[in-house]
Amino acid sequence: MSRLSSLRQQFTPSQVNIYFSILCFFFPPVLGSVVSFVFNGGGLWSALLIALKKRRFNADRPMIWLTVAIYAYCAANLLASIVNNSFVRDAPHLIPLVTFLFFPVSYSTWSITQKATLARIVVLSSMAACFVALLMAVIQQYWIGVRAEGGAGNPIVFATVVCLAVVICVAGALSDIERARNPLFYATLAGTIAIIYSGSRIVWLALLIAGVAVMLINRHRLRGRNAVRLLLLLTAVGVVIAASSFQAISGRVDFLRSDWGALGASGNYDTSLGIRVALWEIGLKAFHDMPVFGHGVGASQLLIKQGFHDQFAMDTGFNHFHNGFLTALVQAGILGAVTLAAIFVVAAGNAAWVLRNSSDPVERFGATMIVIVVITYLTAGMTGILIGHDILDSVLMVFLVCGTYLASGRRVALVQEPAPPPLMEERLFHQPANSRAKQ
Numbered sequence: 001m002s003r004l005s006s007l008r009q010q011f012t013p014s015q016v017n018i019y020f021s022i023l024c025f026f027f028p029p030v031l032g033s034v035v036s037f038v039f040n041g042g043g044l045w046s047a048l049l050i051a052l053k054k055r056r057f058n059a060d061r062p063m064i065w066l067t068v069a070i071y072a073y074c075a076a077n078l079l080a081s082i083v084n085n086s087f088v089r090d091a092p093h094l095i096p097l098v099t100f101l102f103f104p105v106s107y108s109t110w111s112i113t114q115k116a117t118l119a120r121i122v123v124l125s126s127m128a129a130c131f132v133a134l135l136m137a138v139i140q141q142y143w144i145g146v147r148a149e150g151g152a153g154n155p156i157v158f159a160t161v162v163c164l165a166v167v168i169c170v171a172g173a174l175s176d177i178e179r180a181r182n183p184l185f186y187a188t189l190a191g192t193i194a195i196i197y198s199g200s201r202i203v204w205l206a207l208l209i210a211g212v213a214v215m216l217i218n219r220h221r222l223r224g225r226n227a228v229r230l231l232l233l234l235t236a237v238g239v240v241i242a243a244s245s246f247q248a249i250s251g252r253v254d255f256l257r258s259d260w261g262a263l264g265a266s267g268n269y270d271t272s273l274g275i276r277v278a279l280w281e282i283g284l285k286a287f288h289d290m291p292v293f294g295h296g297v298g299a300s301q302l303l304i305k306q307g308f309h310d311q312f313a314m315d316t317g318f319n320h321f322h323n324g325f326l327t328a329l330v331q332a333g334i335l336g337a338v339t340l341a342a343i344f345v346v347a348a349g350n351a352a353w354v355l356r357n358s359s360d361p362v363e364r365f366g367a368t369m370i371v372i373v374v375i376t377y378l379t380a381g382m383t384g385i386l387i388g389h390d391i392l393d394s395v396l397m398v399f400l401v402c403g404t405y406l407a408s409g410r411r412v413a414l415v416q417e418p419a420p421p422p423l424m425e426e427r428l429f430h431q432p433a434n435s436r437a438k439q
Contacts, residue, residue, distance in 0.1 A: 013414055017113045018121060024398045025125035025168075028161035029133040029194075032151035032391055036099070039394040043102025046109035055414070058108040062350045062408045066400060067104045069346045073339040074100055080332040083293040090298035099393045107401045111412045115362045119406055122369070123172030126165035127184055130191030133162045137194035148197035156384045157391050159200035163376050164395065166191035167210045171368045174218035175361050206379035210372050217355060217368055276322045276383060278314070282307030283321035287329040294333035303330065324377075324386020340387070347400055348374050354407040366406025373399035 020042055027035040049055040074097045081090040110118070137148035150158035166188050171177075173184040195203055215222060286295060286303045295303060301319045308314040321327045328336040351370035354363055377386055377396060387393050 013112060014114075017110060018117065021110070021113065021118060021121045021402070022125050024394075025122055025165070026129050026132075027151075028391055028395050029129045029150045029152070029158060029165060030136070032153055032157075034151070035398075036390040036394045039106070039398060040099055040102065042109070043099070043106045046105040047102070050105055050108060055109055055112070056412045057104070058111040058409065058412045060107075060404075060409045062404050063104060063107050066343070066346050066350070066404060069339065069342040070100045070103050073336065073343060076332045076335040076339045077297050080294045080336065081296045081298070084290075084296040084299070086296040086298060090296045093297040096388070096390060096393060099390070099397060103397055103401060106397065107405060107409070108412070110401055111405055111409055112414055113411075115366075115406055115411065118402060119172075119177045119362050119365050122402060123168060123178045123184070126168040126172070127178075127187040129165045130162065130169060130187040130194070133158075133165070133194040134190035137197040141197045147199040148194060150194070150198075152391055154389075155198040156200045156203065156380065157389055159195045159198035159203035160206070160376060160380045160384075160392065161395055162191050162194050162198070163203050163207045163210065163380075164372060164399065166195070166207060167214055167372045167376070168369065170211060171214045171218070171365060171372065174214065174221055175365045175368065177361065177365050200380075200384075202383045203376075203380050206376045209379055210375045213371055213375055214368060217364070217371065275316065278308065278312050278316075279304065279318060279321045280323060280326060282311060283323070283326040283330050285311075287326070287333075290333060291329075292333045292335065294329065294331045294336055297331045300327065300331060320385055320388060322383055322385075324381030324384075324388075327386070327388065343400075344374050344378060347404070350404065350408060358407075363407050366403045366408070369399055369403035370407065373403065 020038070023038050024035060024042075027038060046055065050057055077097060078094065081087045081094065084090075087094075133150055136150045140146050140148045140150075147155045148158060149155045150162070152158040152161065169184045169188045169191070173181045178184060192207065195207060282304055285307065289295075300321065301317060304319070304321070305317045308316045321330060325337050325340065328340045332339075347370050351367035351374075354367040355371075358364055358367075373396060377392070380386075385392060387396060
């Protein structure tokens with residue numbers, strides 16, 4: 001009986017949320033699509049708990065506005081399939097939208113977790129993910145001889161999720177969510193090198209922009225000794241990156257210069273850059289043909305293959321246009337692009353309001369999470385995938401759920417259950433919010 005009682009204490013709703021949160025932030029770079037099974041499984045379980053009235057539906061105003069934007073995007077894609085009379089063809093491509101539909105129920109279940117506990121989980125799990133990401137990147141780069149793709153199976157997706165983890169480590173250190181700063185510094189360095197080994201040039205830019213944004217948000221902490229220390233750390237990072245990754249960086253820059261020259265001098269589209277330019281031209285033509293409702297979410301692959309054949313005499317196929325908003329324009333027309341943009345605008349607006357009006361470190365960290373994911377996705381999505389990939393969709397929802405809850409959400413109590421014992425939270429993630437507020 002004592003063992004059963006101990007097991008029940010370890011798997012209370014609050015403890016389950018802790019384990020679930022660790023997996024959601026650790027898995028993306030390491031096990032790739034497993035995070036999709038974890039998040040979607042959790043969303044399904046959350047919906048069931050709310051339906052059975054074992055969890056309360058947490059209707060915070062910021063969550064409601066974000067839910068409206070997300071559901072509008074899903075509705076625009078569904079409407080595009082109906083207008084094009086292609087629902088049967090598009091059905092397999094509409095199913096992944098379920099990930100977005102889980103947003104409000106996942107938010108409600110995550111809301112039973114203490115904010116301070118969740119914030120530390122985000123930072124520590126991201127830190128661990130950076131170290132493992134570097135290990136995987138080194139193995140793939142030097143032993144297997146391929147661009148680092150981690151467990152994602154795609155260098156751009158791998159680089160995107162590692163970028164999020166790296167900048168979270170920076171935010172965690174600057175906001176005092178985690179006071180052990182040395183491990184966070186080493187994790188930032190490890191994750192940055194892993195991103196370089198991925199060869200994803202656009203994510204290098206996203207990392208720079210997001211990192212600068214986090215430092216600007218926490219600029220009040222970058223004065224005096226802290227400013228000197230940061231300068232020394234940045235110098236050390238630059239030296240280590242230059243020593244360990246110079247060949248990878250120079251190789252990717254040379255490829256870009258070569259591709260640009262081939263495209264400009266001879267109109268050669270059979271390069272990495274040339275294929276992207278060709279995809280954009282095909283996409284713009286397809287959008288011009290069906291501007292309002294688009295062609296439906298299942299039409300992209302056929303349009304791209306036909307476009308390459310007709311416009312460039314090439315036999316090439318992709319399932320997206322290497323630009324997130326262009327893909328939305330082709331698939332769901334202006335409605336799809338506007339509603340997709342609304343998701344990021346609403347999220348960023350909520351984060352900006354919190355950063356202007358709140359001095360609470362946990363709330364500001366949550367808002368910073370939103371800023372990080374918005375910048376990273378919008379930057380990387382300009383030449384790659386914005387949404388429409390199972391890992392990226394799940395990670396976006398994880399960041400929007402947790403960031404919105406930490407920034408402006410309220411914690412809800414369990415229904416007809418005792419308050420969760422502080423056993424696990426105090427043992428693993430004990431750092432009272434009051435102590436941090438005084439720092």
